[in-house]
Amino acid sequence: MSRIEELPDDFDESLNLNELPVNEAPPVAPQDQLHSGFDLFAASNETPFPINEERLKAAKTDPSAPDMPPAMASVKSHTSAELLDLMNKTPLFMTDIDKAGDENGENPMLDALTALQNEGTRGDVAQSFKEQGNEAVQEKRWIDAKEMYTKALAVIAAKEDNWEKPEDLAVEKKLVLQMEELSHINRALCNLELGNYRACILDCAAALKLNPKNVKAYYRSSMALLKLERLDEAEDAAKRGLVIDSENKSLQIAASKISERKAAVERIAARKKAEAELLRKQNLVLSTALRAREIRTRKTDQPPEMEDARIRLVPDPLSPESSVEFPAVFLYPMDAQSDFIKSFSELHCIADHLDYMFPLPWDTKNEYTIPNVECFMQTVSGGLIKAGKKLPLLQILTGGKVEVVDQMVRIFIVPSGKTGAFIAEMKARKTG
Template sequence: MPPAMASVKERTADELLQELNRTPLFMTTLDETDGEGGENVELEALKALVFEGTRAEVAANFREQANELAKIKNWVDAKEFYTKALAALKTPLQQVDSEAGAADMSAVEVDEEAERKKERELEEACYVNRALCNLKRQNYRSCNLDCAATLHLNPLNIKAWYRSASACLALNKIAEAQDACERGLAIDEKNIALKTLSTKIIKRKDHLNVLERKRRERDECLRAEELTLKKALKNRNIATRSTTKAPEMEDAAIKLADPVDSSSTLTLPAIFLYPVHLQSDFVKSFQETESLADHLSYIFPLPWDQDQEYTTANVECYMETSSGGLIKAGKKLPLARVLGSGKVEVVDQLVKIQVIPKQKVPGWLDEFKKKRVST
């Protein structure tokens, strides 16, 4: 082994790997130290190379790296390097303090006007290309901001108009997309990309207009149905009220057989409550022409009624009034007649019917009265 490598014998494999990881060519992780808590001189030297030269040269370096990443559609990293290039263009110029430094600067005089022009061109290119990264990543607002920055530098930048129009189209901002597209075509009326995009915008506009027309028609239809239902309830003298604690009933609701004909058959959701046994049955569609007995006839016998107390002949039905009292509901009367008395109020579109075995009615009524007094 050569004398220069003699020290290798004294190190373990892990120590050798750590040493290699501090050498930029062999790094697997970014190690900022030289192994003794100081700077990694080789790494710092490589970093410094990135920032060598004028602002335009540093920005151009970042832009080239961004362009390479954009070519392979690595939009995230490409955007990051375009951002670094823009940041480099905004860094303050280094001031020359020493006489020697001033002499060097005079020896290698920089054409400031040409440098500013180069910086402006780089800034424009970085903004418009970062706009592309944002467009591809669906960051449409950021894309528009970058396009605006580009157009501030150069109002004739066709790519900026195209990308701004594309971002606006993606957001369904049709007027803005059309405006951007038209401005671009005013600069280059033969631009194929803008002409194709203009066609897409027109198609999207037509599609959205169709959707909007259907939405308006649907809303008008719903309003007409709502007014018809209100008229139907008023004609039948059925009082209704809504609360903030409406129960979940899926699609069950008060409906007309013909939503635009107030004279058609009305149906209402109903719930049969058995308070003595804390049970209930839900009827999704109770027609106004049907009676309580019509539904009780198929609901009975109840699976949990061990003593067979619940039969159509052996129960009484009660409904709460709008004042908080009770009325006895005739089991053979049509629902429309019971509700049309004006005493009962349908709350949250649900008809509530209390079903009590006859022999337990007195006790239940006493309990109901006590609760009413206490509240």
């Protein structure tokens, strides 16, 4: 038995319909309904499909075996393709209405159901679909419920009038308007539960056009707008609903949720704004510090991925008196190897880092030692300069001969015996 027959205007939105009353059986799943249909045929000795007696006799290998129950025989005596065709002619299993008729294109059972669907006035039929939608809502079958409400609205909007003529036109008109409003507002609930938030808002707007005091429409549209992060509109919808019914619990909860979300969004926006302003000030101070040191920098269209590594002022990024630190990469071009240094202070020299890096794990010939390597950097024009291993990085970068590209200092480390080959290769690459 259903817990409620309709979805009245004061329907409690917070009601947990997943909890069934005591002694009430859970709803039957669609696949269980399918099996139940055959069980009913078996219990009543009726057959869902005509029995092919000849094929049934041919399939019976043991003459002494008992006959199959009629329902089972009607299934076993047909091939899979035949069963699919027969099922499509049965309204319970129908999937393609164009193939539902017999050789003359007729289907008496389908015609009978269609006649039942058109039984009554337009308002009666729309109400029937609406009530079927309500039953589906009570079982949380949102897709089925949405379909029923859509059918109710289709009946109301249909240009052809295939229904019975009402005895009282005024009563019929009132019923049709009522069913249109209820179908829109109930379909809005389905769309809200299914995550179709824009469709929910449209249904609520349609309901409010018919009845500007429909509190449910304000509630459901406010919740859909909240989901879409359209917070000002959501707040407005909730306020309009509360003007009509200031004691409505659902609207009060909705207004509270919207207010909390707006406050959270405002806090996030304020924090992001403060972070952006801090970063702007830090970049301004850093840019001033680099210009004062005559250090050239350049960005390319495809900078390397360095996570959070970047040029920065330490210890205070807002003080021009802080020292500058650079991400750096030591390149070993003669062996196709490299080492990344996240923070290379302008006060340190190349030898300071080579001291803890050497010996290199892949240097089996022991070619890389501090006394036995030379260091080079590329100039702005693409040439090379020799970088002193014991000079502070600031002294190497100052003056504008070299530039820091994409916030990274690049230093070539070459064994002394191979510097000639390295220089020749770099010149060939430049001219090529």
